[in-house]
Amino acid sequence: MAVDLKNIPDTCIRPTPPRLSRWIVFLIFLIGLSIVYSRLVTGENNVLVSVGIPGIITGCLYFSSYLIYLLKQIFASAYDKERENTIIQEVRRGRRALQILAAECCTAHSEPETPLASVSANLLRNDNVLFTQRSWRDEENIRLSQLARIAGLSDEKHLEMLFISLAKQLAQTLALLPADKPLMLLFESSSSIPEEKAEALWWQAWKTSGIQQSCSRISGSGMQVVDEWLDHRIHSDALLLVVSWQYSPVNTPMSAEAITGILLGNRLTQHAISPLAFLHRPEAVGTSPDAFEYALGQALDWVPLAPAIPGHIWLAGVTTDDSEHIPLMKAISSASLSGVDQQTGVHDFTDYLGLPDKAASWLAVAAAAQAIQQHPAYHLLICREQQNGKVWNMIVSPAISGQEGER
CATH class of the missing domain: 3.40.47.10 (Thiolase/Chalcone synthase)
Incomplete structure (x- = not known):
């Protein structure tokens, strides 16, 4: 089989890390919704409802997105390492x-x-x-x-x-x-x-x-x-x-x-x-x-x-x-x-x-x-x-x- 370095796939596309600023905006948005909901339901500001729950939700979502980002990075690194080994092996064979x-x-x-x-x-x-x-x-x-x-x-x-x-x-x-x-x-x-x-x-x-x-x-x-x-x-x-x-x-x-x-x-x-x-x-x-x-x-x-x-x-x-x-x-x-x-x-x-x-x-x-x-x-x-x-x-x-x- 001919050694073909021309058609070796490119490196894996790296994921971008979660942007903290976007999650802060998302948290502020949830807090605003919670304040409106708390006033409509209870007639007063409930700190647990208006701040605690949005904070927990945002934190869980941010942690999940960051975990997915890390897994993608690990996969990309493994793919690129395998690609590098393939190139080295093919060059040696060539x-x-x-x-x-x-x-x-x-x-x-x-x-x-x-x-x-x-x-x-x-x-x-x-x-x-x-x-x-x-x-x-x-x-x-x-x-x-x-x-x-x-x-x-x-x-x-x-x-x-x-x-x-x-x-x-x-x-x-x-x-x-x-x-x-x-x-x-x-x-x-x-x-x-x-x-x-x-x-x-x-x-x-x-x-x-x-x-x-x-x-x-x-x-x-x-x-x-x-x-x-x-x-x-x-x-x-x-x-x-x-x-x-x-x-x-x-x-x-x-x-x-x-x-x-x-x-x-x-x-x-x-x-x-x-x-x-x-x-x-x-x-x-x-x-x-x-x-x-x-x-x-x-x-x-x-x-x-x-x-x-x-x-x-x-x-x-x-x-x-x-x-x-x-x-x-x-x-x-x-x-x-x-x-x-x-x-x-x-x-x-x-x-x-x-x-x-x-x-x-x-x-x-x-x-x-x-x-x-x-x-x-x-x-x-x-x-x-x-x-x-x-x-x-x-x-x-x-x-x-x-x-x-x-x-």
Whole structure:
């Protein structure tokens, strides 16, 4: 469940205390009525009737109103205290984060001989690999970026080789963990290769790598999985392994082939491996008129960050044709992200890589985590998921020990 601080009710309306002046006027009025009544009935002024009884009535009513006022004050204080505790609890829940323990990616920048070598420098420089070329299915004049093929290998064999390389890279990190450490696998793909076949290739690569931990697949898609994990599995001993890729896509124009593998751990339960970086809670853009500004500001606040602190912005899956593009650019501009150099700090995959489809968000996470190893900085990720059109904002931050506090 998303953390929503925007719709938390306001503080309770406080009652006003009884005004003594009004009760004095009321007492004088009753005394006047009593004097008139006493003269009409007895023909003389009876002090008990004209003063005593009005005094007793007024005193009882005033005491009752003051008691009601005190009870309302107690209720309001209790309500506000509960509201304050709710806000504190929700902020703590919102500021949960996952450790990035491994971040591997392969793009068109990668060399065929070393497909999982770091390409963070290429991605940070916005090295262009998106150009018109012959596609993997021999289509001419298609603008895309694609992984370098090895002559004589079919697409399935090539994908298997890439999976084996990825599994071996992940095995180096997993070797530092106990063999009984549970792993949960999120397997996301967009490819013309049937998912059942691709998944079988992955599990074969998993066995080949010699990884000892058992792995169970979970359902879900994109950053919604991270959001739900932070809500329901933050105390779990399990790790989240994300394998997301686009290879031999069905729609080739503007496509970007990419393979990513990201291992995430809970800060409360994982202490065996020092994290590369932290992935903070992703914030989804809603439907209100100010949804982009709110989501962007909330993503920064979950760290928390001053707007000037992020050094890089990654845009993944956002094109100028999308309806979200204009409000997104306005939100970025209004956020006054003065710490981001517009020439070297903004990395839009659409400009130099293409659309990695389901791998877009995870490729941005992997790129930011790898970049942090070279130059520690805060990275703001803005990712549009092609499968559902949802836009997520999130921060990847350096692994600072002071951020380890969590509840």
